[in-house]
Amino acid sequence: MSNNHNVTSVKGEEYLKGIAIDIVIFGFNENQLKVLLLEYKSTGLLGLPAGYILKNENLNDAARRVVSERTSLKDIFIEQFYVFGDTSRHDTKPIKKILSAEGASTQPDHWLLDRFISVGYFALVDFKKVIPQPDQISNNCQWYDLSDLPNIMLDHNLIIKKALETLQTNLDSKLIGFNLLAETFTMAELQSVYETILNKKLQRTAFQRKMLSLAILERVAKRMTGGAHKAPYLYRFIKNETL
Amino acid sequence: MSNNHNVTSVKGEEYLKGIAIDIVIFGFNENQLKVLLLEYKSTGLLGLPAGYILKNENLNDAARRVVSERTSLKDIFIEQFYVFGDTSRHDTKPIKKILSAEGASTQPDHWLLDRFISVGYFALVDFKKVIPQPDQISNNCQWYDLSDLPNIMLDHNLIIKKALETLQTNLDSKLIGFNLLAETFTMAELQSVYETILNKKLQRTAFQRKMLSLAILERVAKRMTGGAHKAPYLYRFIKNETL
DNA sequence: TTAATATTGTAACATATTGAGACAATATGT
DNA sequence: ACATATTGTCTCAATATGTTACAATATTAA
Incomplete structure (x- = not known):
């Protein structure tokens, strides 16, 4: 379950290149929707739980793996909702900041500094069962009120907005609200x-x-x-x- | 508009690696839904119109470009509907067959023989306005009845099925049927x-x-x-x- | 020229679904 | 024992949908 490979290494050879998974993990507590965010070490930067796809791993399994790693849960409801692929997403500044904080290389050929296409998933979880787990390069993983979100790096505020819209659209037809309880x-x-x-x-x-x-x-x-x-x-x- | 680069070359350096776009182009004629398919040269293989993303091109623009190239239309209604990312999709046999028919290299490091994640789009077009255009590696581009589809390579039959399901689901709420008329x-x-x-x-x-x-x-x-x-x-x- | 025919646009009515309020049932606190 | 807040269900009104009816009309046939 744990990574034995450092995602900040220059090559990232275990993973498919250029494709990331960003996950909006929704919880529900005290009549409020919550979103799980990570805080990257020594940078003040916030980001959605994210991950990459192992070379012999199904896309959906990779998404489930990332949710499991951040929440300590398994058998979670997830759903693809959009692929974010604009060139304007390609902003290396926050990535460099995170890599630097890790003492990792920021040379231009670092795999994480390339352009990425992000597959957006949302997950619906039982808030009370979640034990938030930071990942390798973050020192904090916690819930934020959806109605009072801070600035999040890259286009992650937009990703959350789109996830919520999809959730609203599908709530009645797909009967998925129960997953939050x-x-x-x-x-x-x-x-x-x-x-x-x-x-x-x-x-x-x-x-x-x-x-x-x-x-x-x-x-x-x-x-x-x-x-x-x-x-x-x-x-x-x-x-x-x-x- | 035309490619001045050969997609069958070993490196495919103009494109993002590992990501493809598959497009289900729906038309409507004589009370039947039609799907536009390509026939690859000298192989008997059929496939959905597909393409890759230029390194400085938005994902959605790449999809629009592919539809334009195959239909001779512009300003087309397209919509993302699913990302196909199972490892079981990685079947090099048909790709090798197509490359061989082109007289291209089939050495294992050819970029098209790697695992691909496919972003599925569907397009709704005015059947009568379409002038089907084969791509570089196909010799035929024509309409097939959705209700009487042949076997199509890889998981493209599944992709069409999922596209139709999405179209059915969204027809009332998104009012998109008009695009077929x-x-x-x-x-x-x-x-x-x-x-x-x-x-x-x-x-x-x-x-x-x-x-x-x-x-x-x-x-x-x-x-x-x-x-x-x-x-x-x-x-x-x-x-x-x-x- | 007139009648027959098929399809269209709209009205009318029946049925089903949804909105809104009323009220009895019932754990707990006083 | 009584007051209070919330729940489960009922009723009736308002709206939406299913169904039938029918007049209007562009063409063909007589």
Whole structure:
């Protein structure tokens, strides 16, 4: 699981050249969407979790590997959403800064200083299960509020924006919101996920009726919440039995 | 516009290595979806129009360039739909066959024999405006019925399948079907496009009511069709004025 | 010239879906 | 025991969609 090769070495021979994977890892906590970011050592630079593709590795497996390495989770929901391939992305300044901080070579033929095409993925994870892990060249890996993001290096703010747009578009049709919650959840929690992603209030009763009509939820038990009110049911997402 | 460099040369130095673009060019004629395919010289192999990215070229521009070269059109609707990056795609047999037929080198370090990641695009074009153009290493470029496709090399049948699925999914939400028709069209023609893509019959009156309610169609004039019946209106697609 | 025919545009009605409010049920705190 | 907040479900209104009907009309046939 751990790298035994230094990504900052001049050649990067284990990896396909010119192709990177950038991953927007979404979490959900306290009615807020969160994004996992790395802080590169001694540079103040922030970046999305990223990685490269091993020469005999499937693209999707590489994306899963990167998510696993940063979150300590496995079996994660990921989805490709866009490939970023404009020439204007090719900005060597932050890369040089990161390499310098590592004491690595910044000679022009360093593989990381070439132009890269980035395949954008997003991942939806259970916030509470994640144990953030910095990578080799960062000293910090932590959650940031999506609604209050700092400046992130290169075009990563744009990548997050596009990821969110895709998530919003696909939320209803692909029924993927459940991946942000624990195994069991209340209808109110699910509604909060939807409201936060779509950035609008939803009708409580209509939401409940619709979700139940989809026949994708299994009622598990009542939960005693400790609140001064009726206890809600807990639900579990029923995976599509045709798969 | 024309290549002054031979893609079959060993180095392919003008292009980014390891990244290809495969394009599913959809046309619509006689109530059928069509796909443009190339036949490689003296090999019997069929393939999707494909290309590589020039070192200082935007990814999307490269895709547009390839579509333009094969169709003789410009200003074409294209959309990324998936990146194909499984290791199982790496099958050098058909590539060697094509290179051999060209009299080109098939030594193992030929750049085209490396593993490639393919960015899949689909394009929607006006069938009647297209003048198919073979590329440098093919001797034929022609339309095939989507419903009766031959075997195509590598994973290109799969790529077409995925392109169609994306087209079906996005047809209503992104209002892109118009790109398959001429500048003006009848409601019946538009309905036929929808029915063919979605592979199901639609209710005539409900379809008309819905399309008109979207406020994206401008009525142009009546057309005398030569048929023994009432003449239909012609419509034009109104591009979103907020863009 | 007139009638027959096929298709078009729109209206009308039925049915289905969604929006919005009402209300009983119920854990907990007072 | 009562007050309070939230939940689950019901009802009715508003909207959207499915379906049928029918007048309008460009051509062909009589």
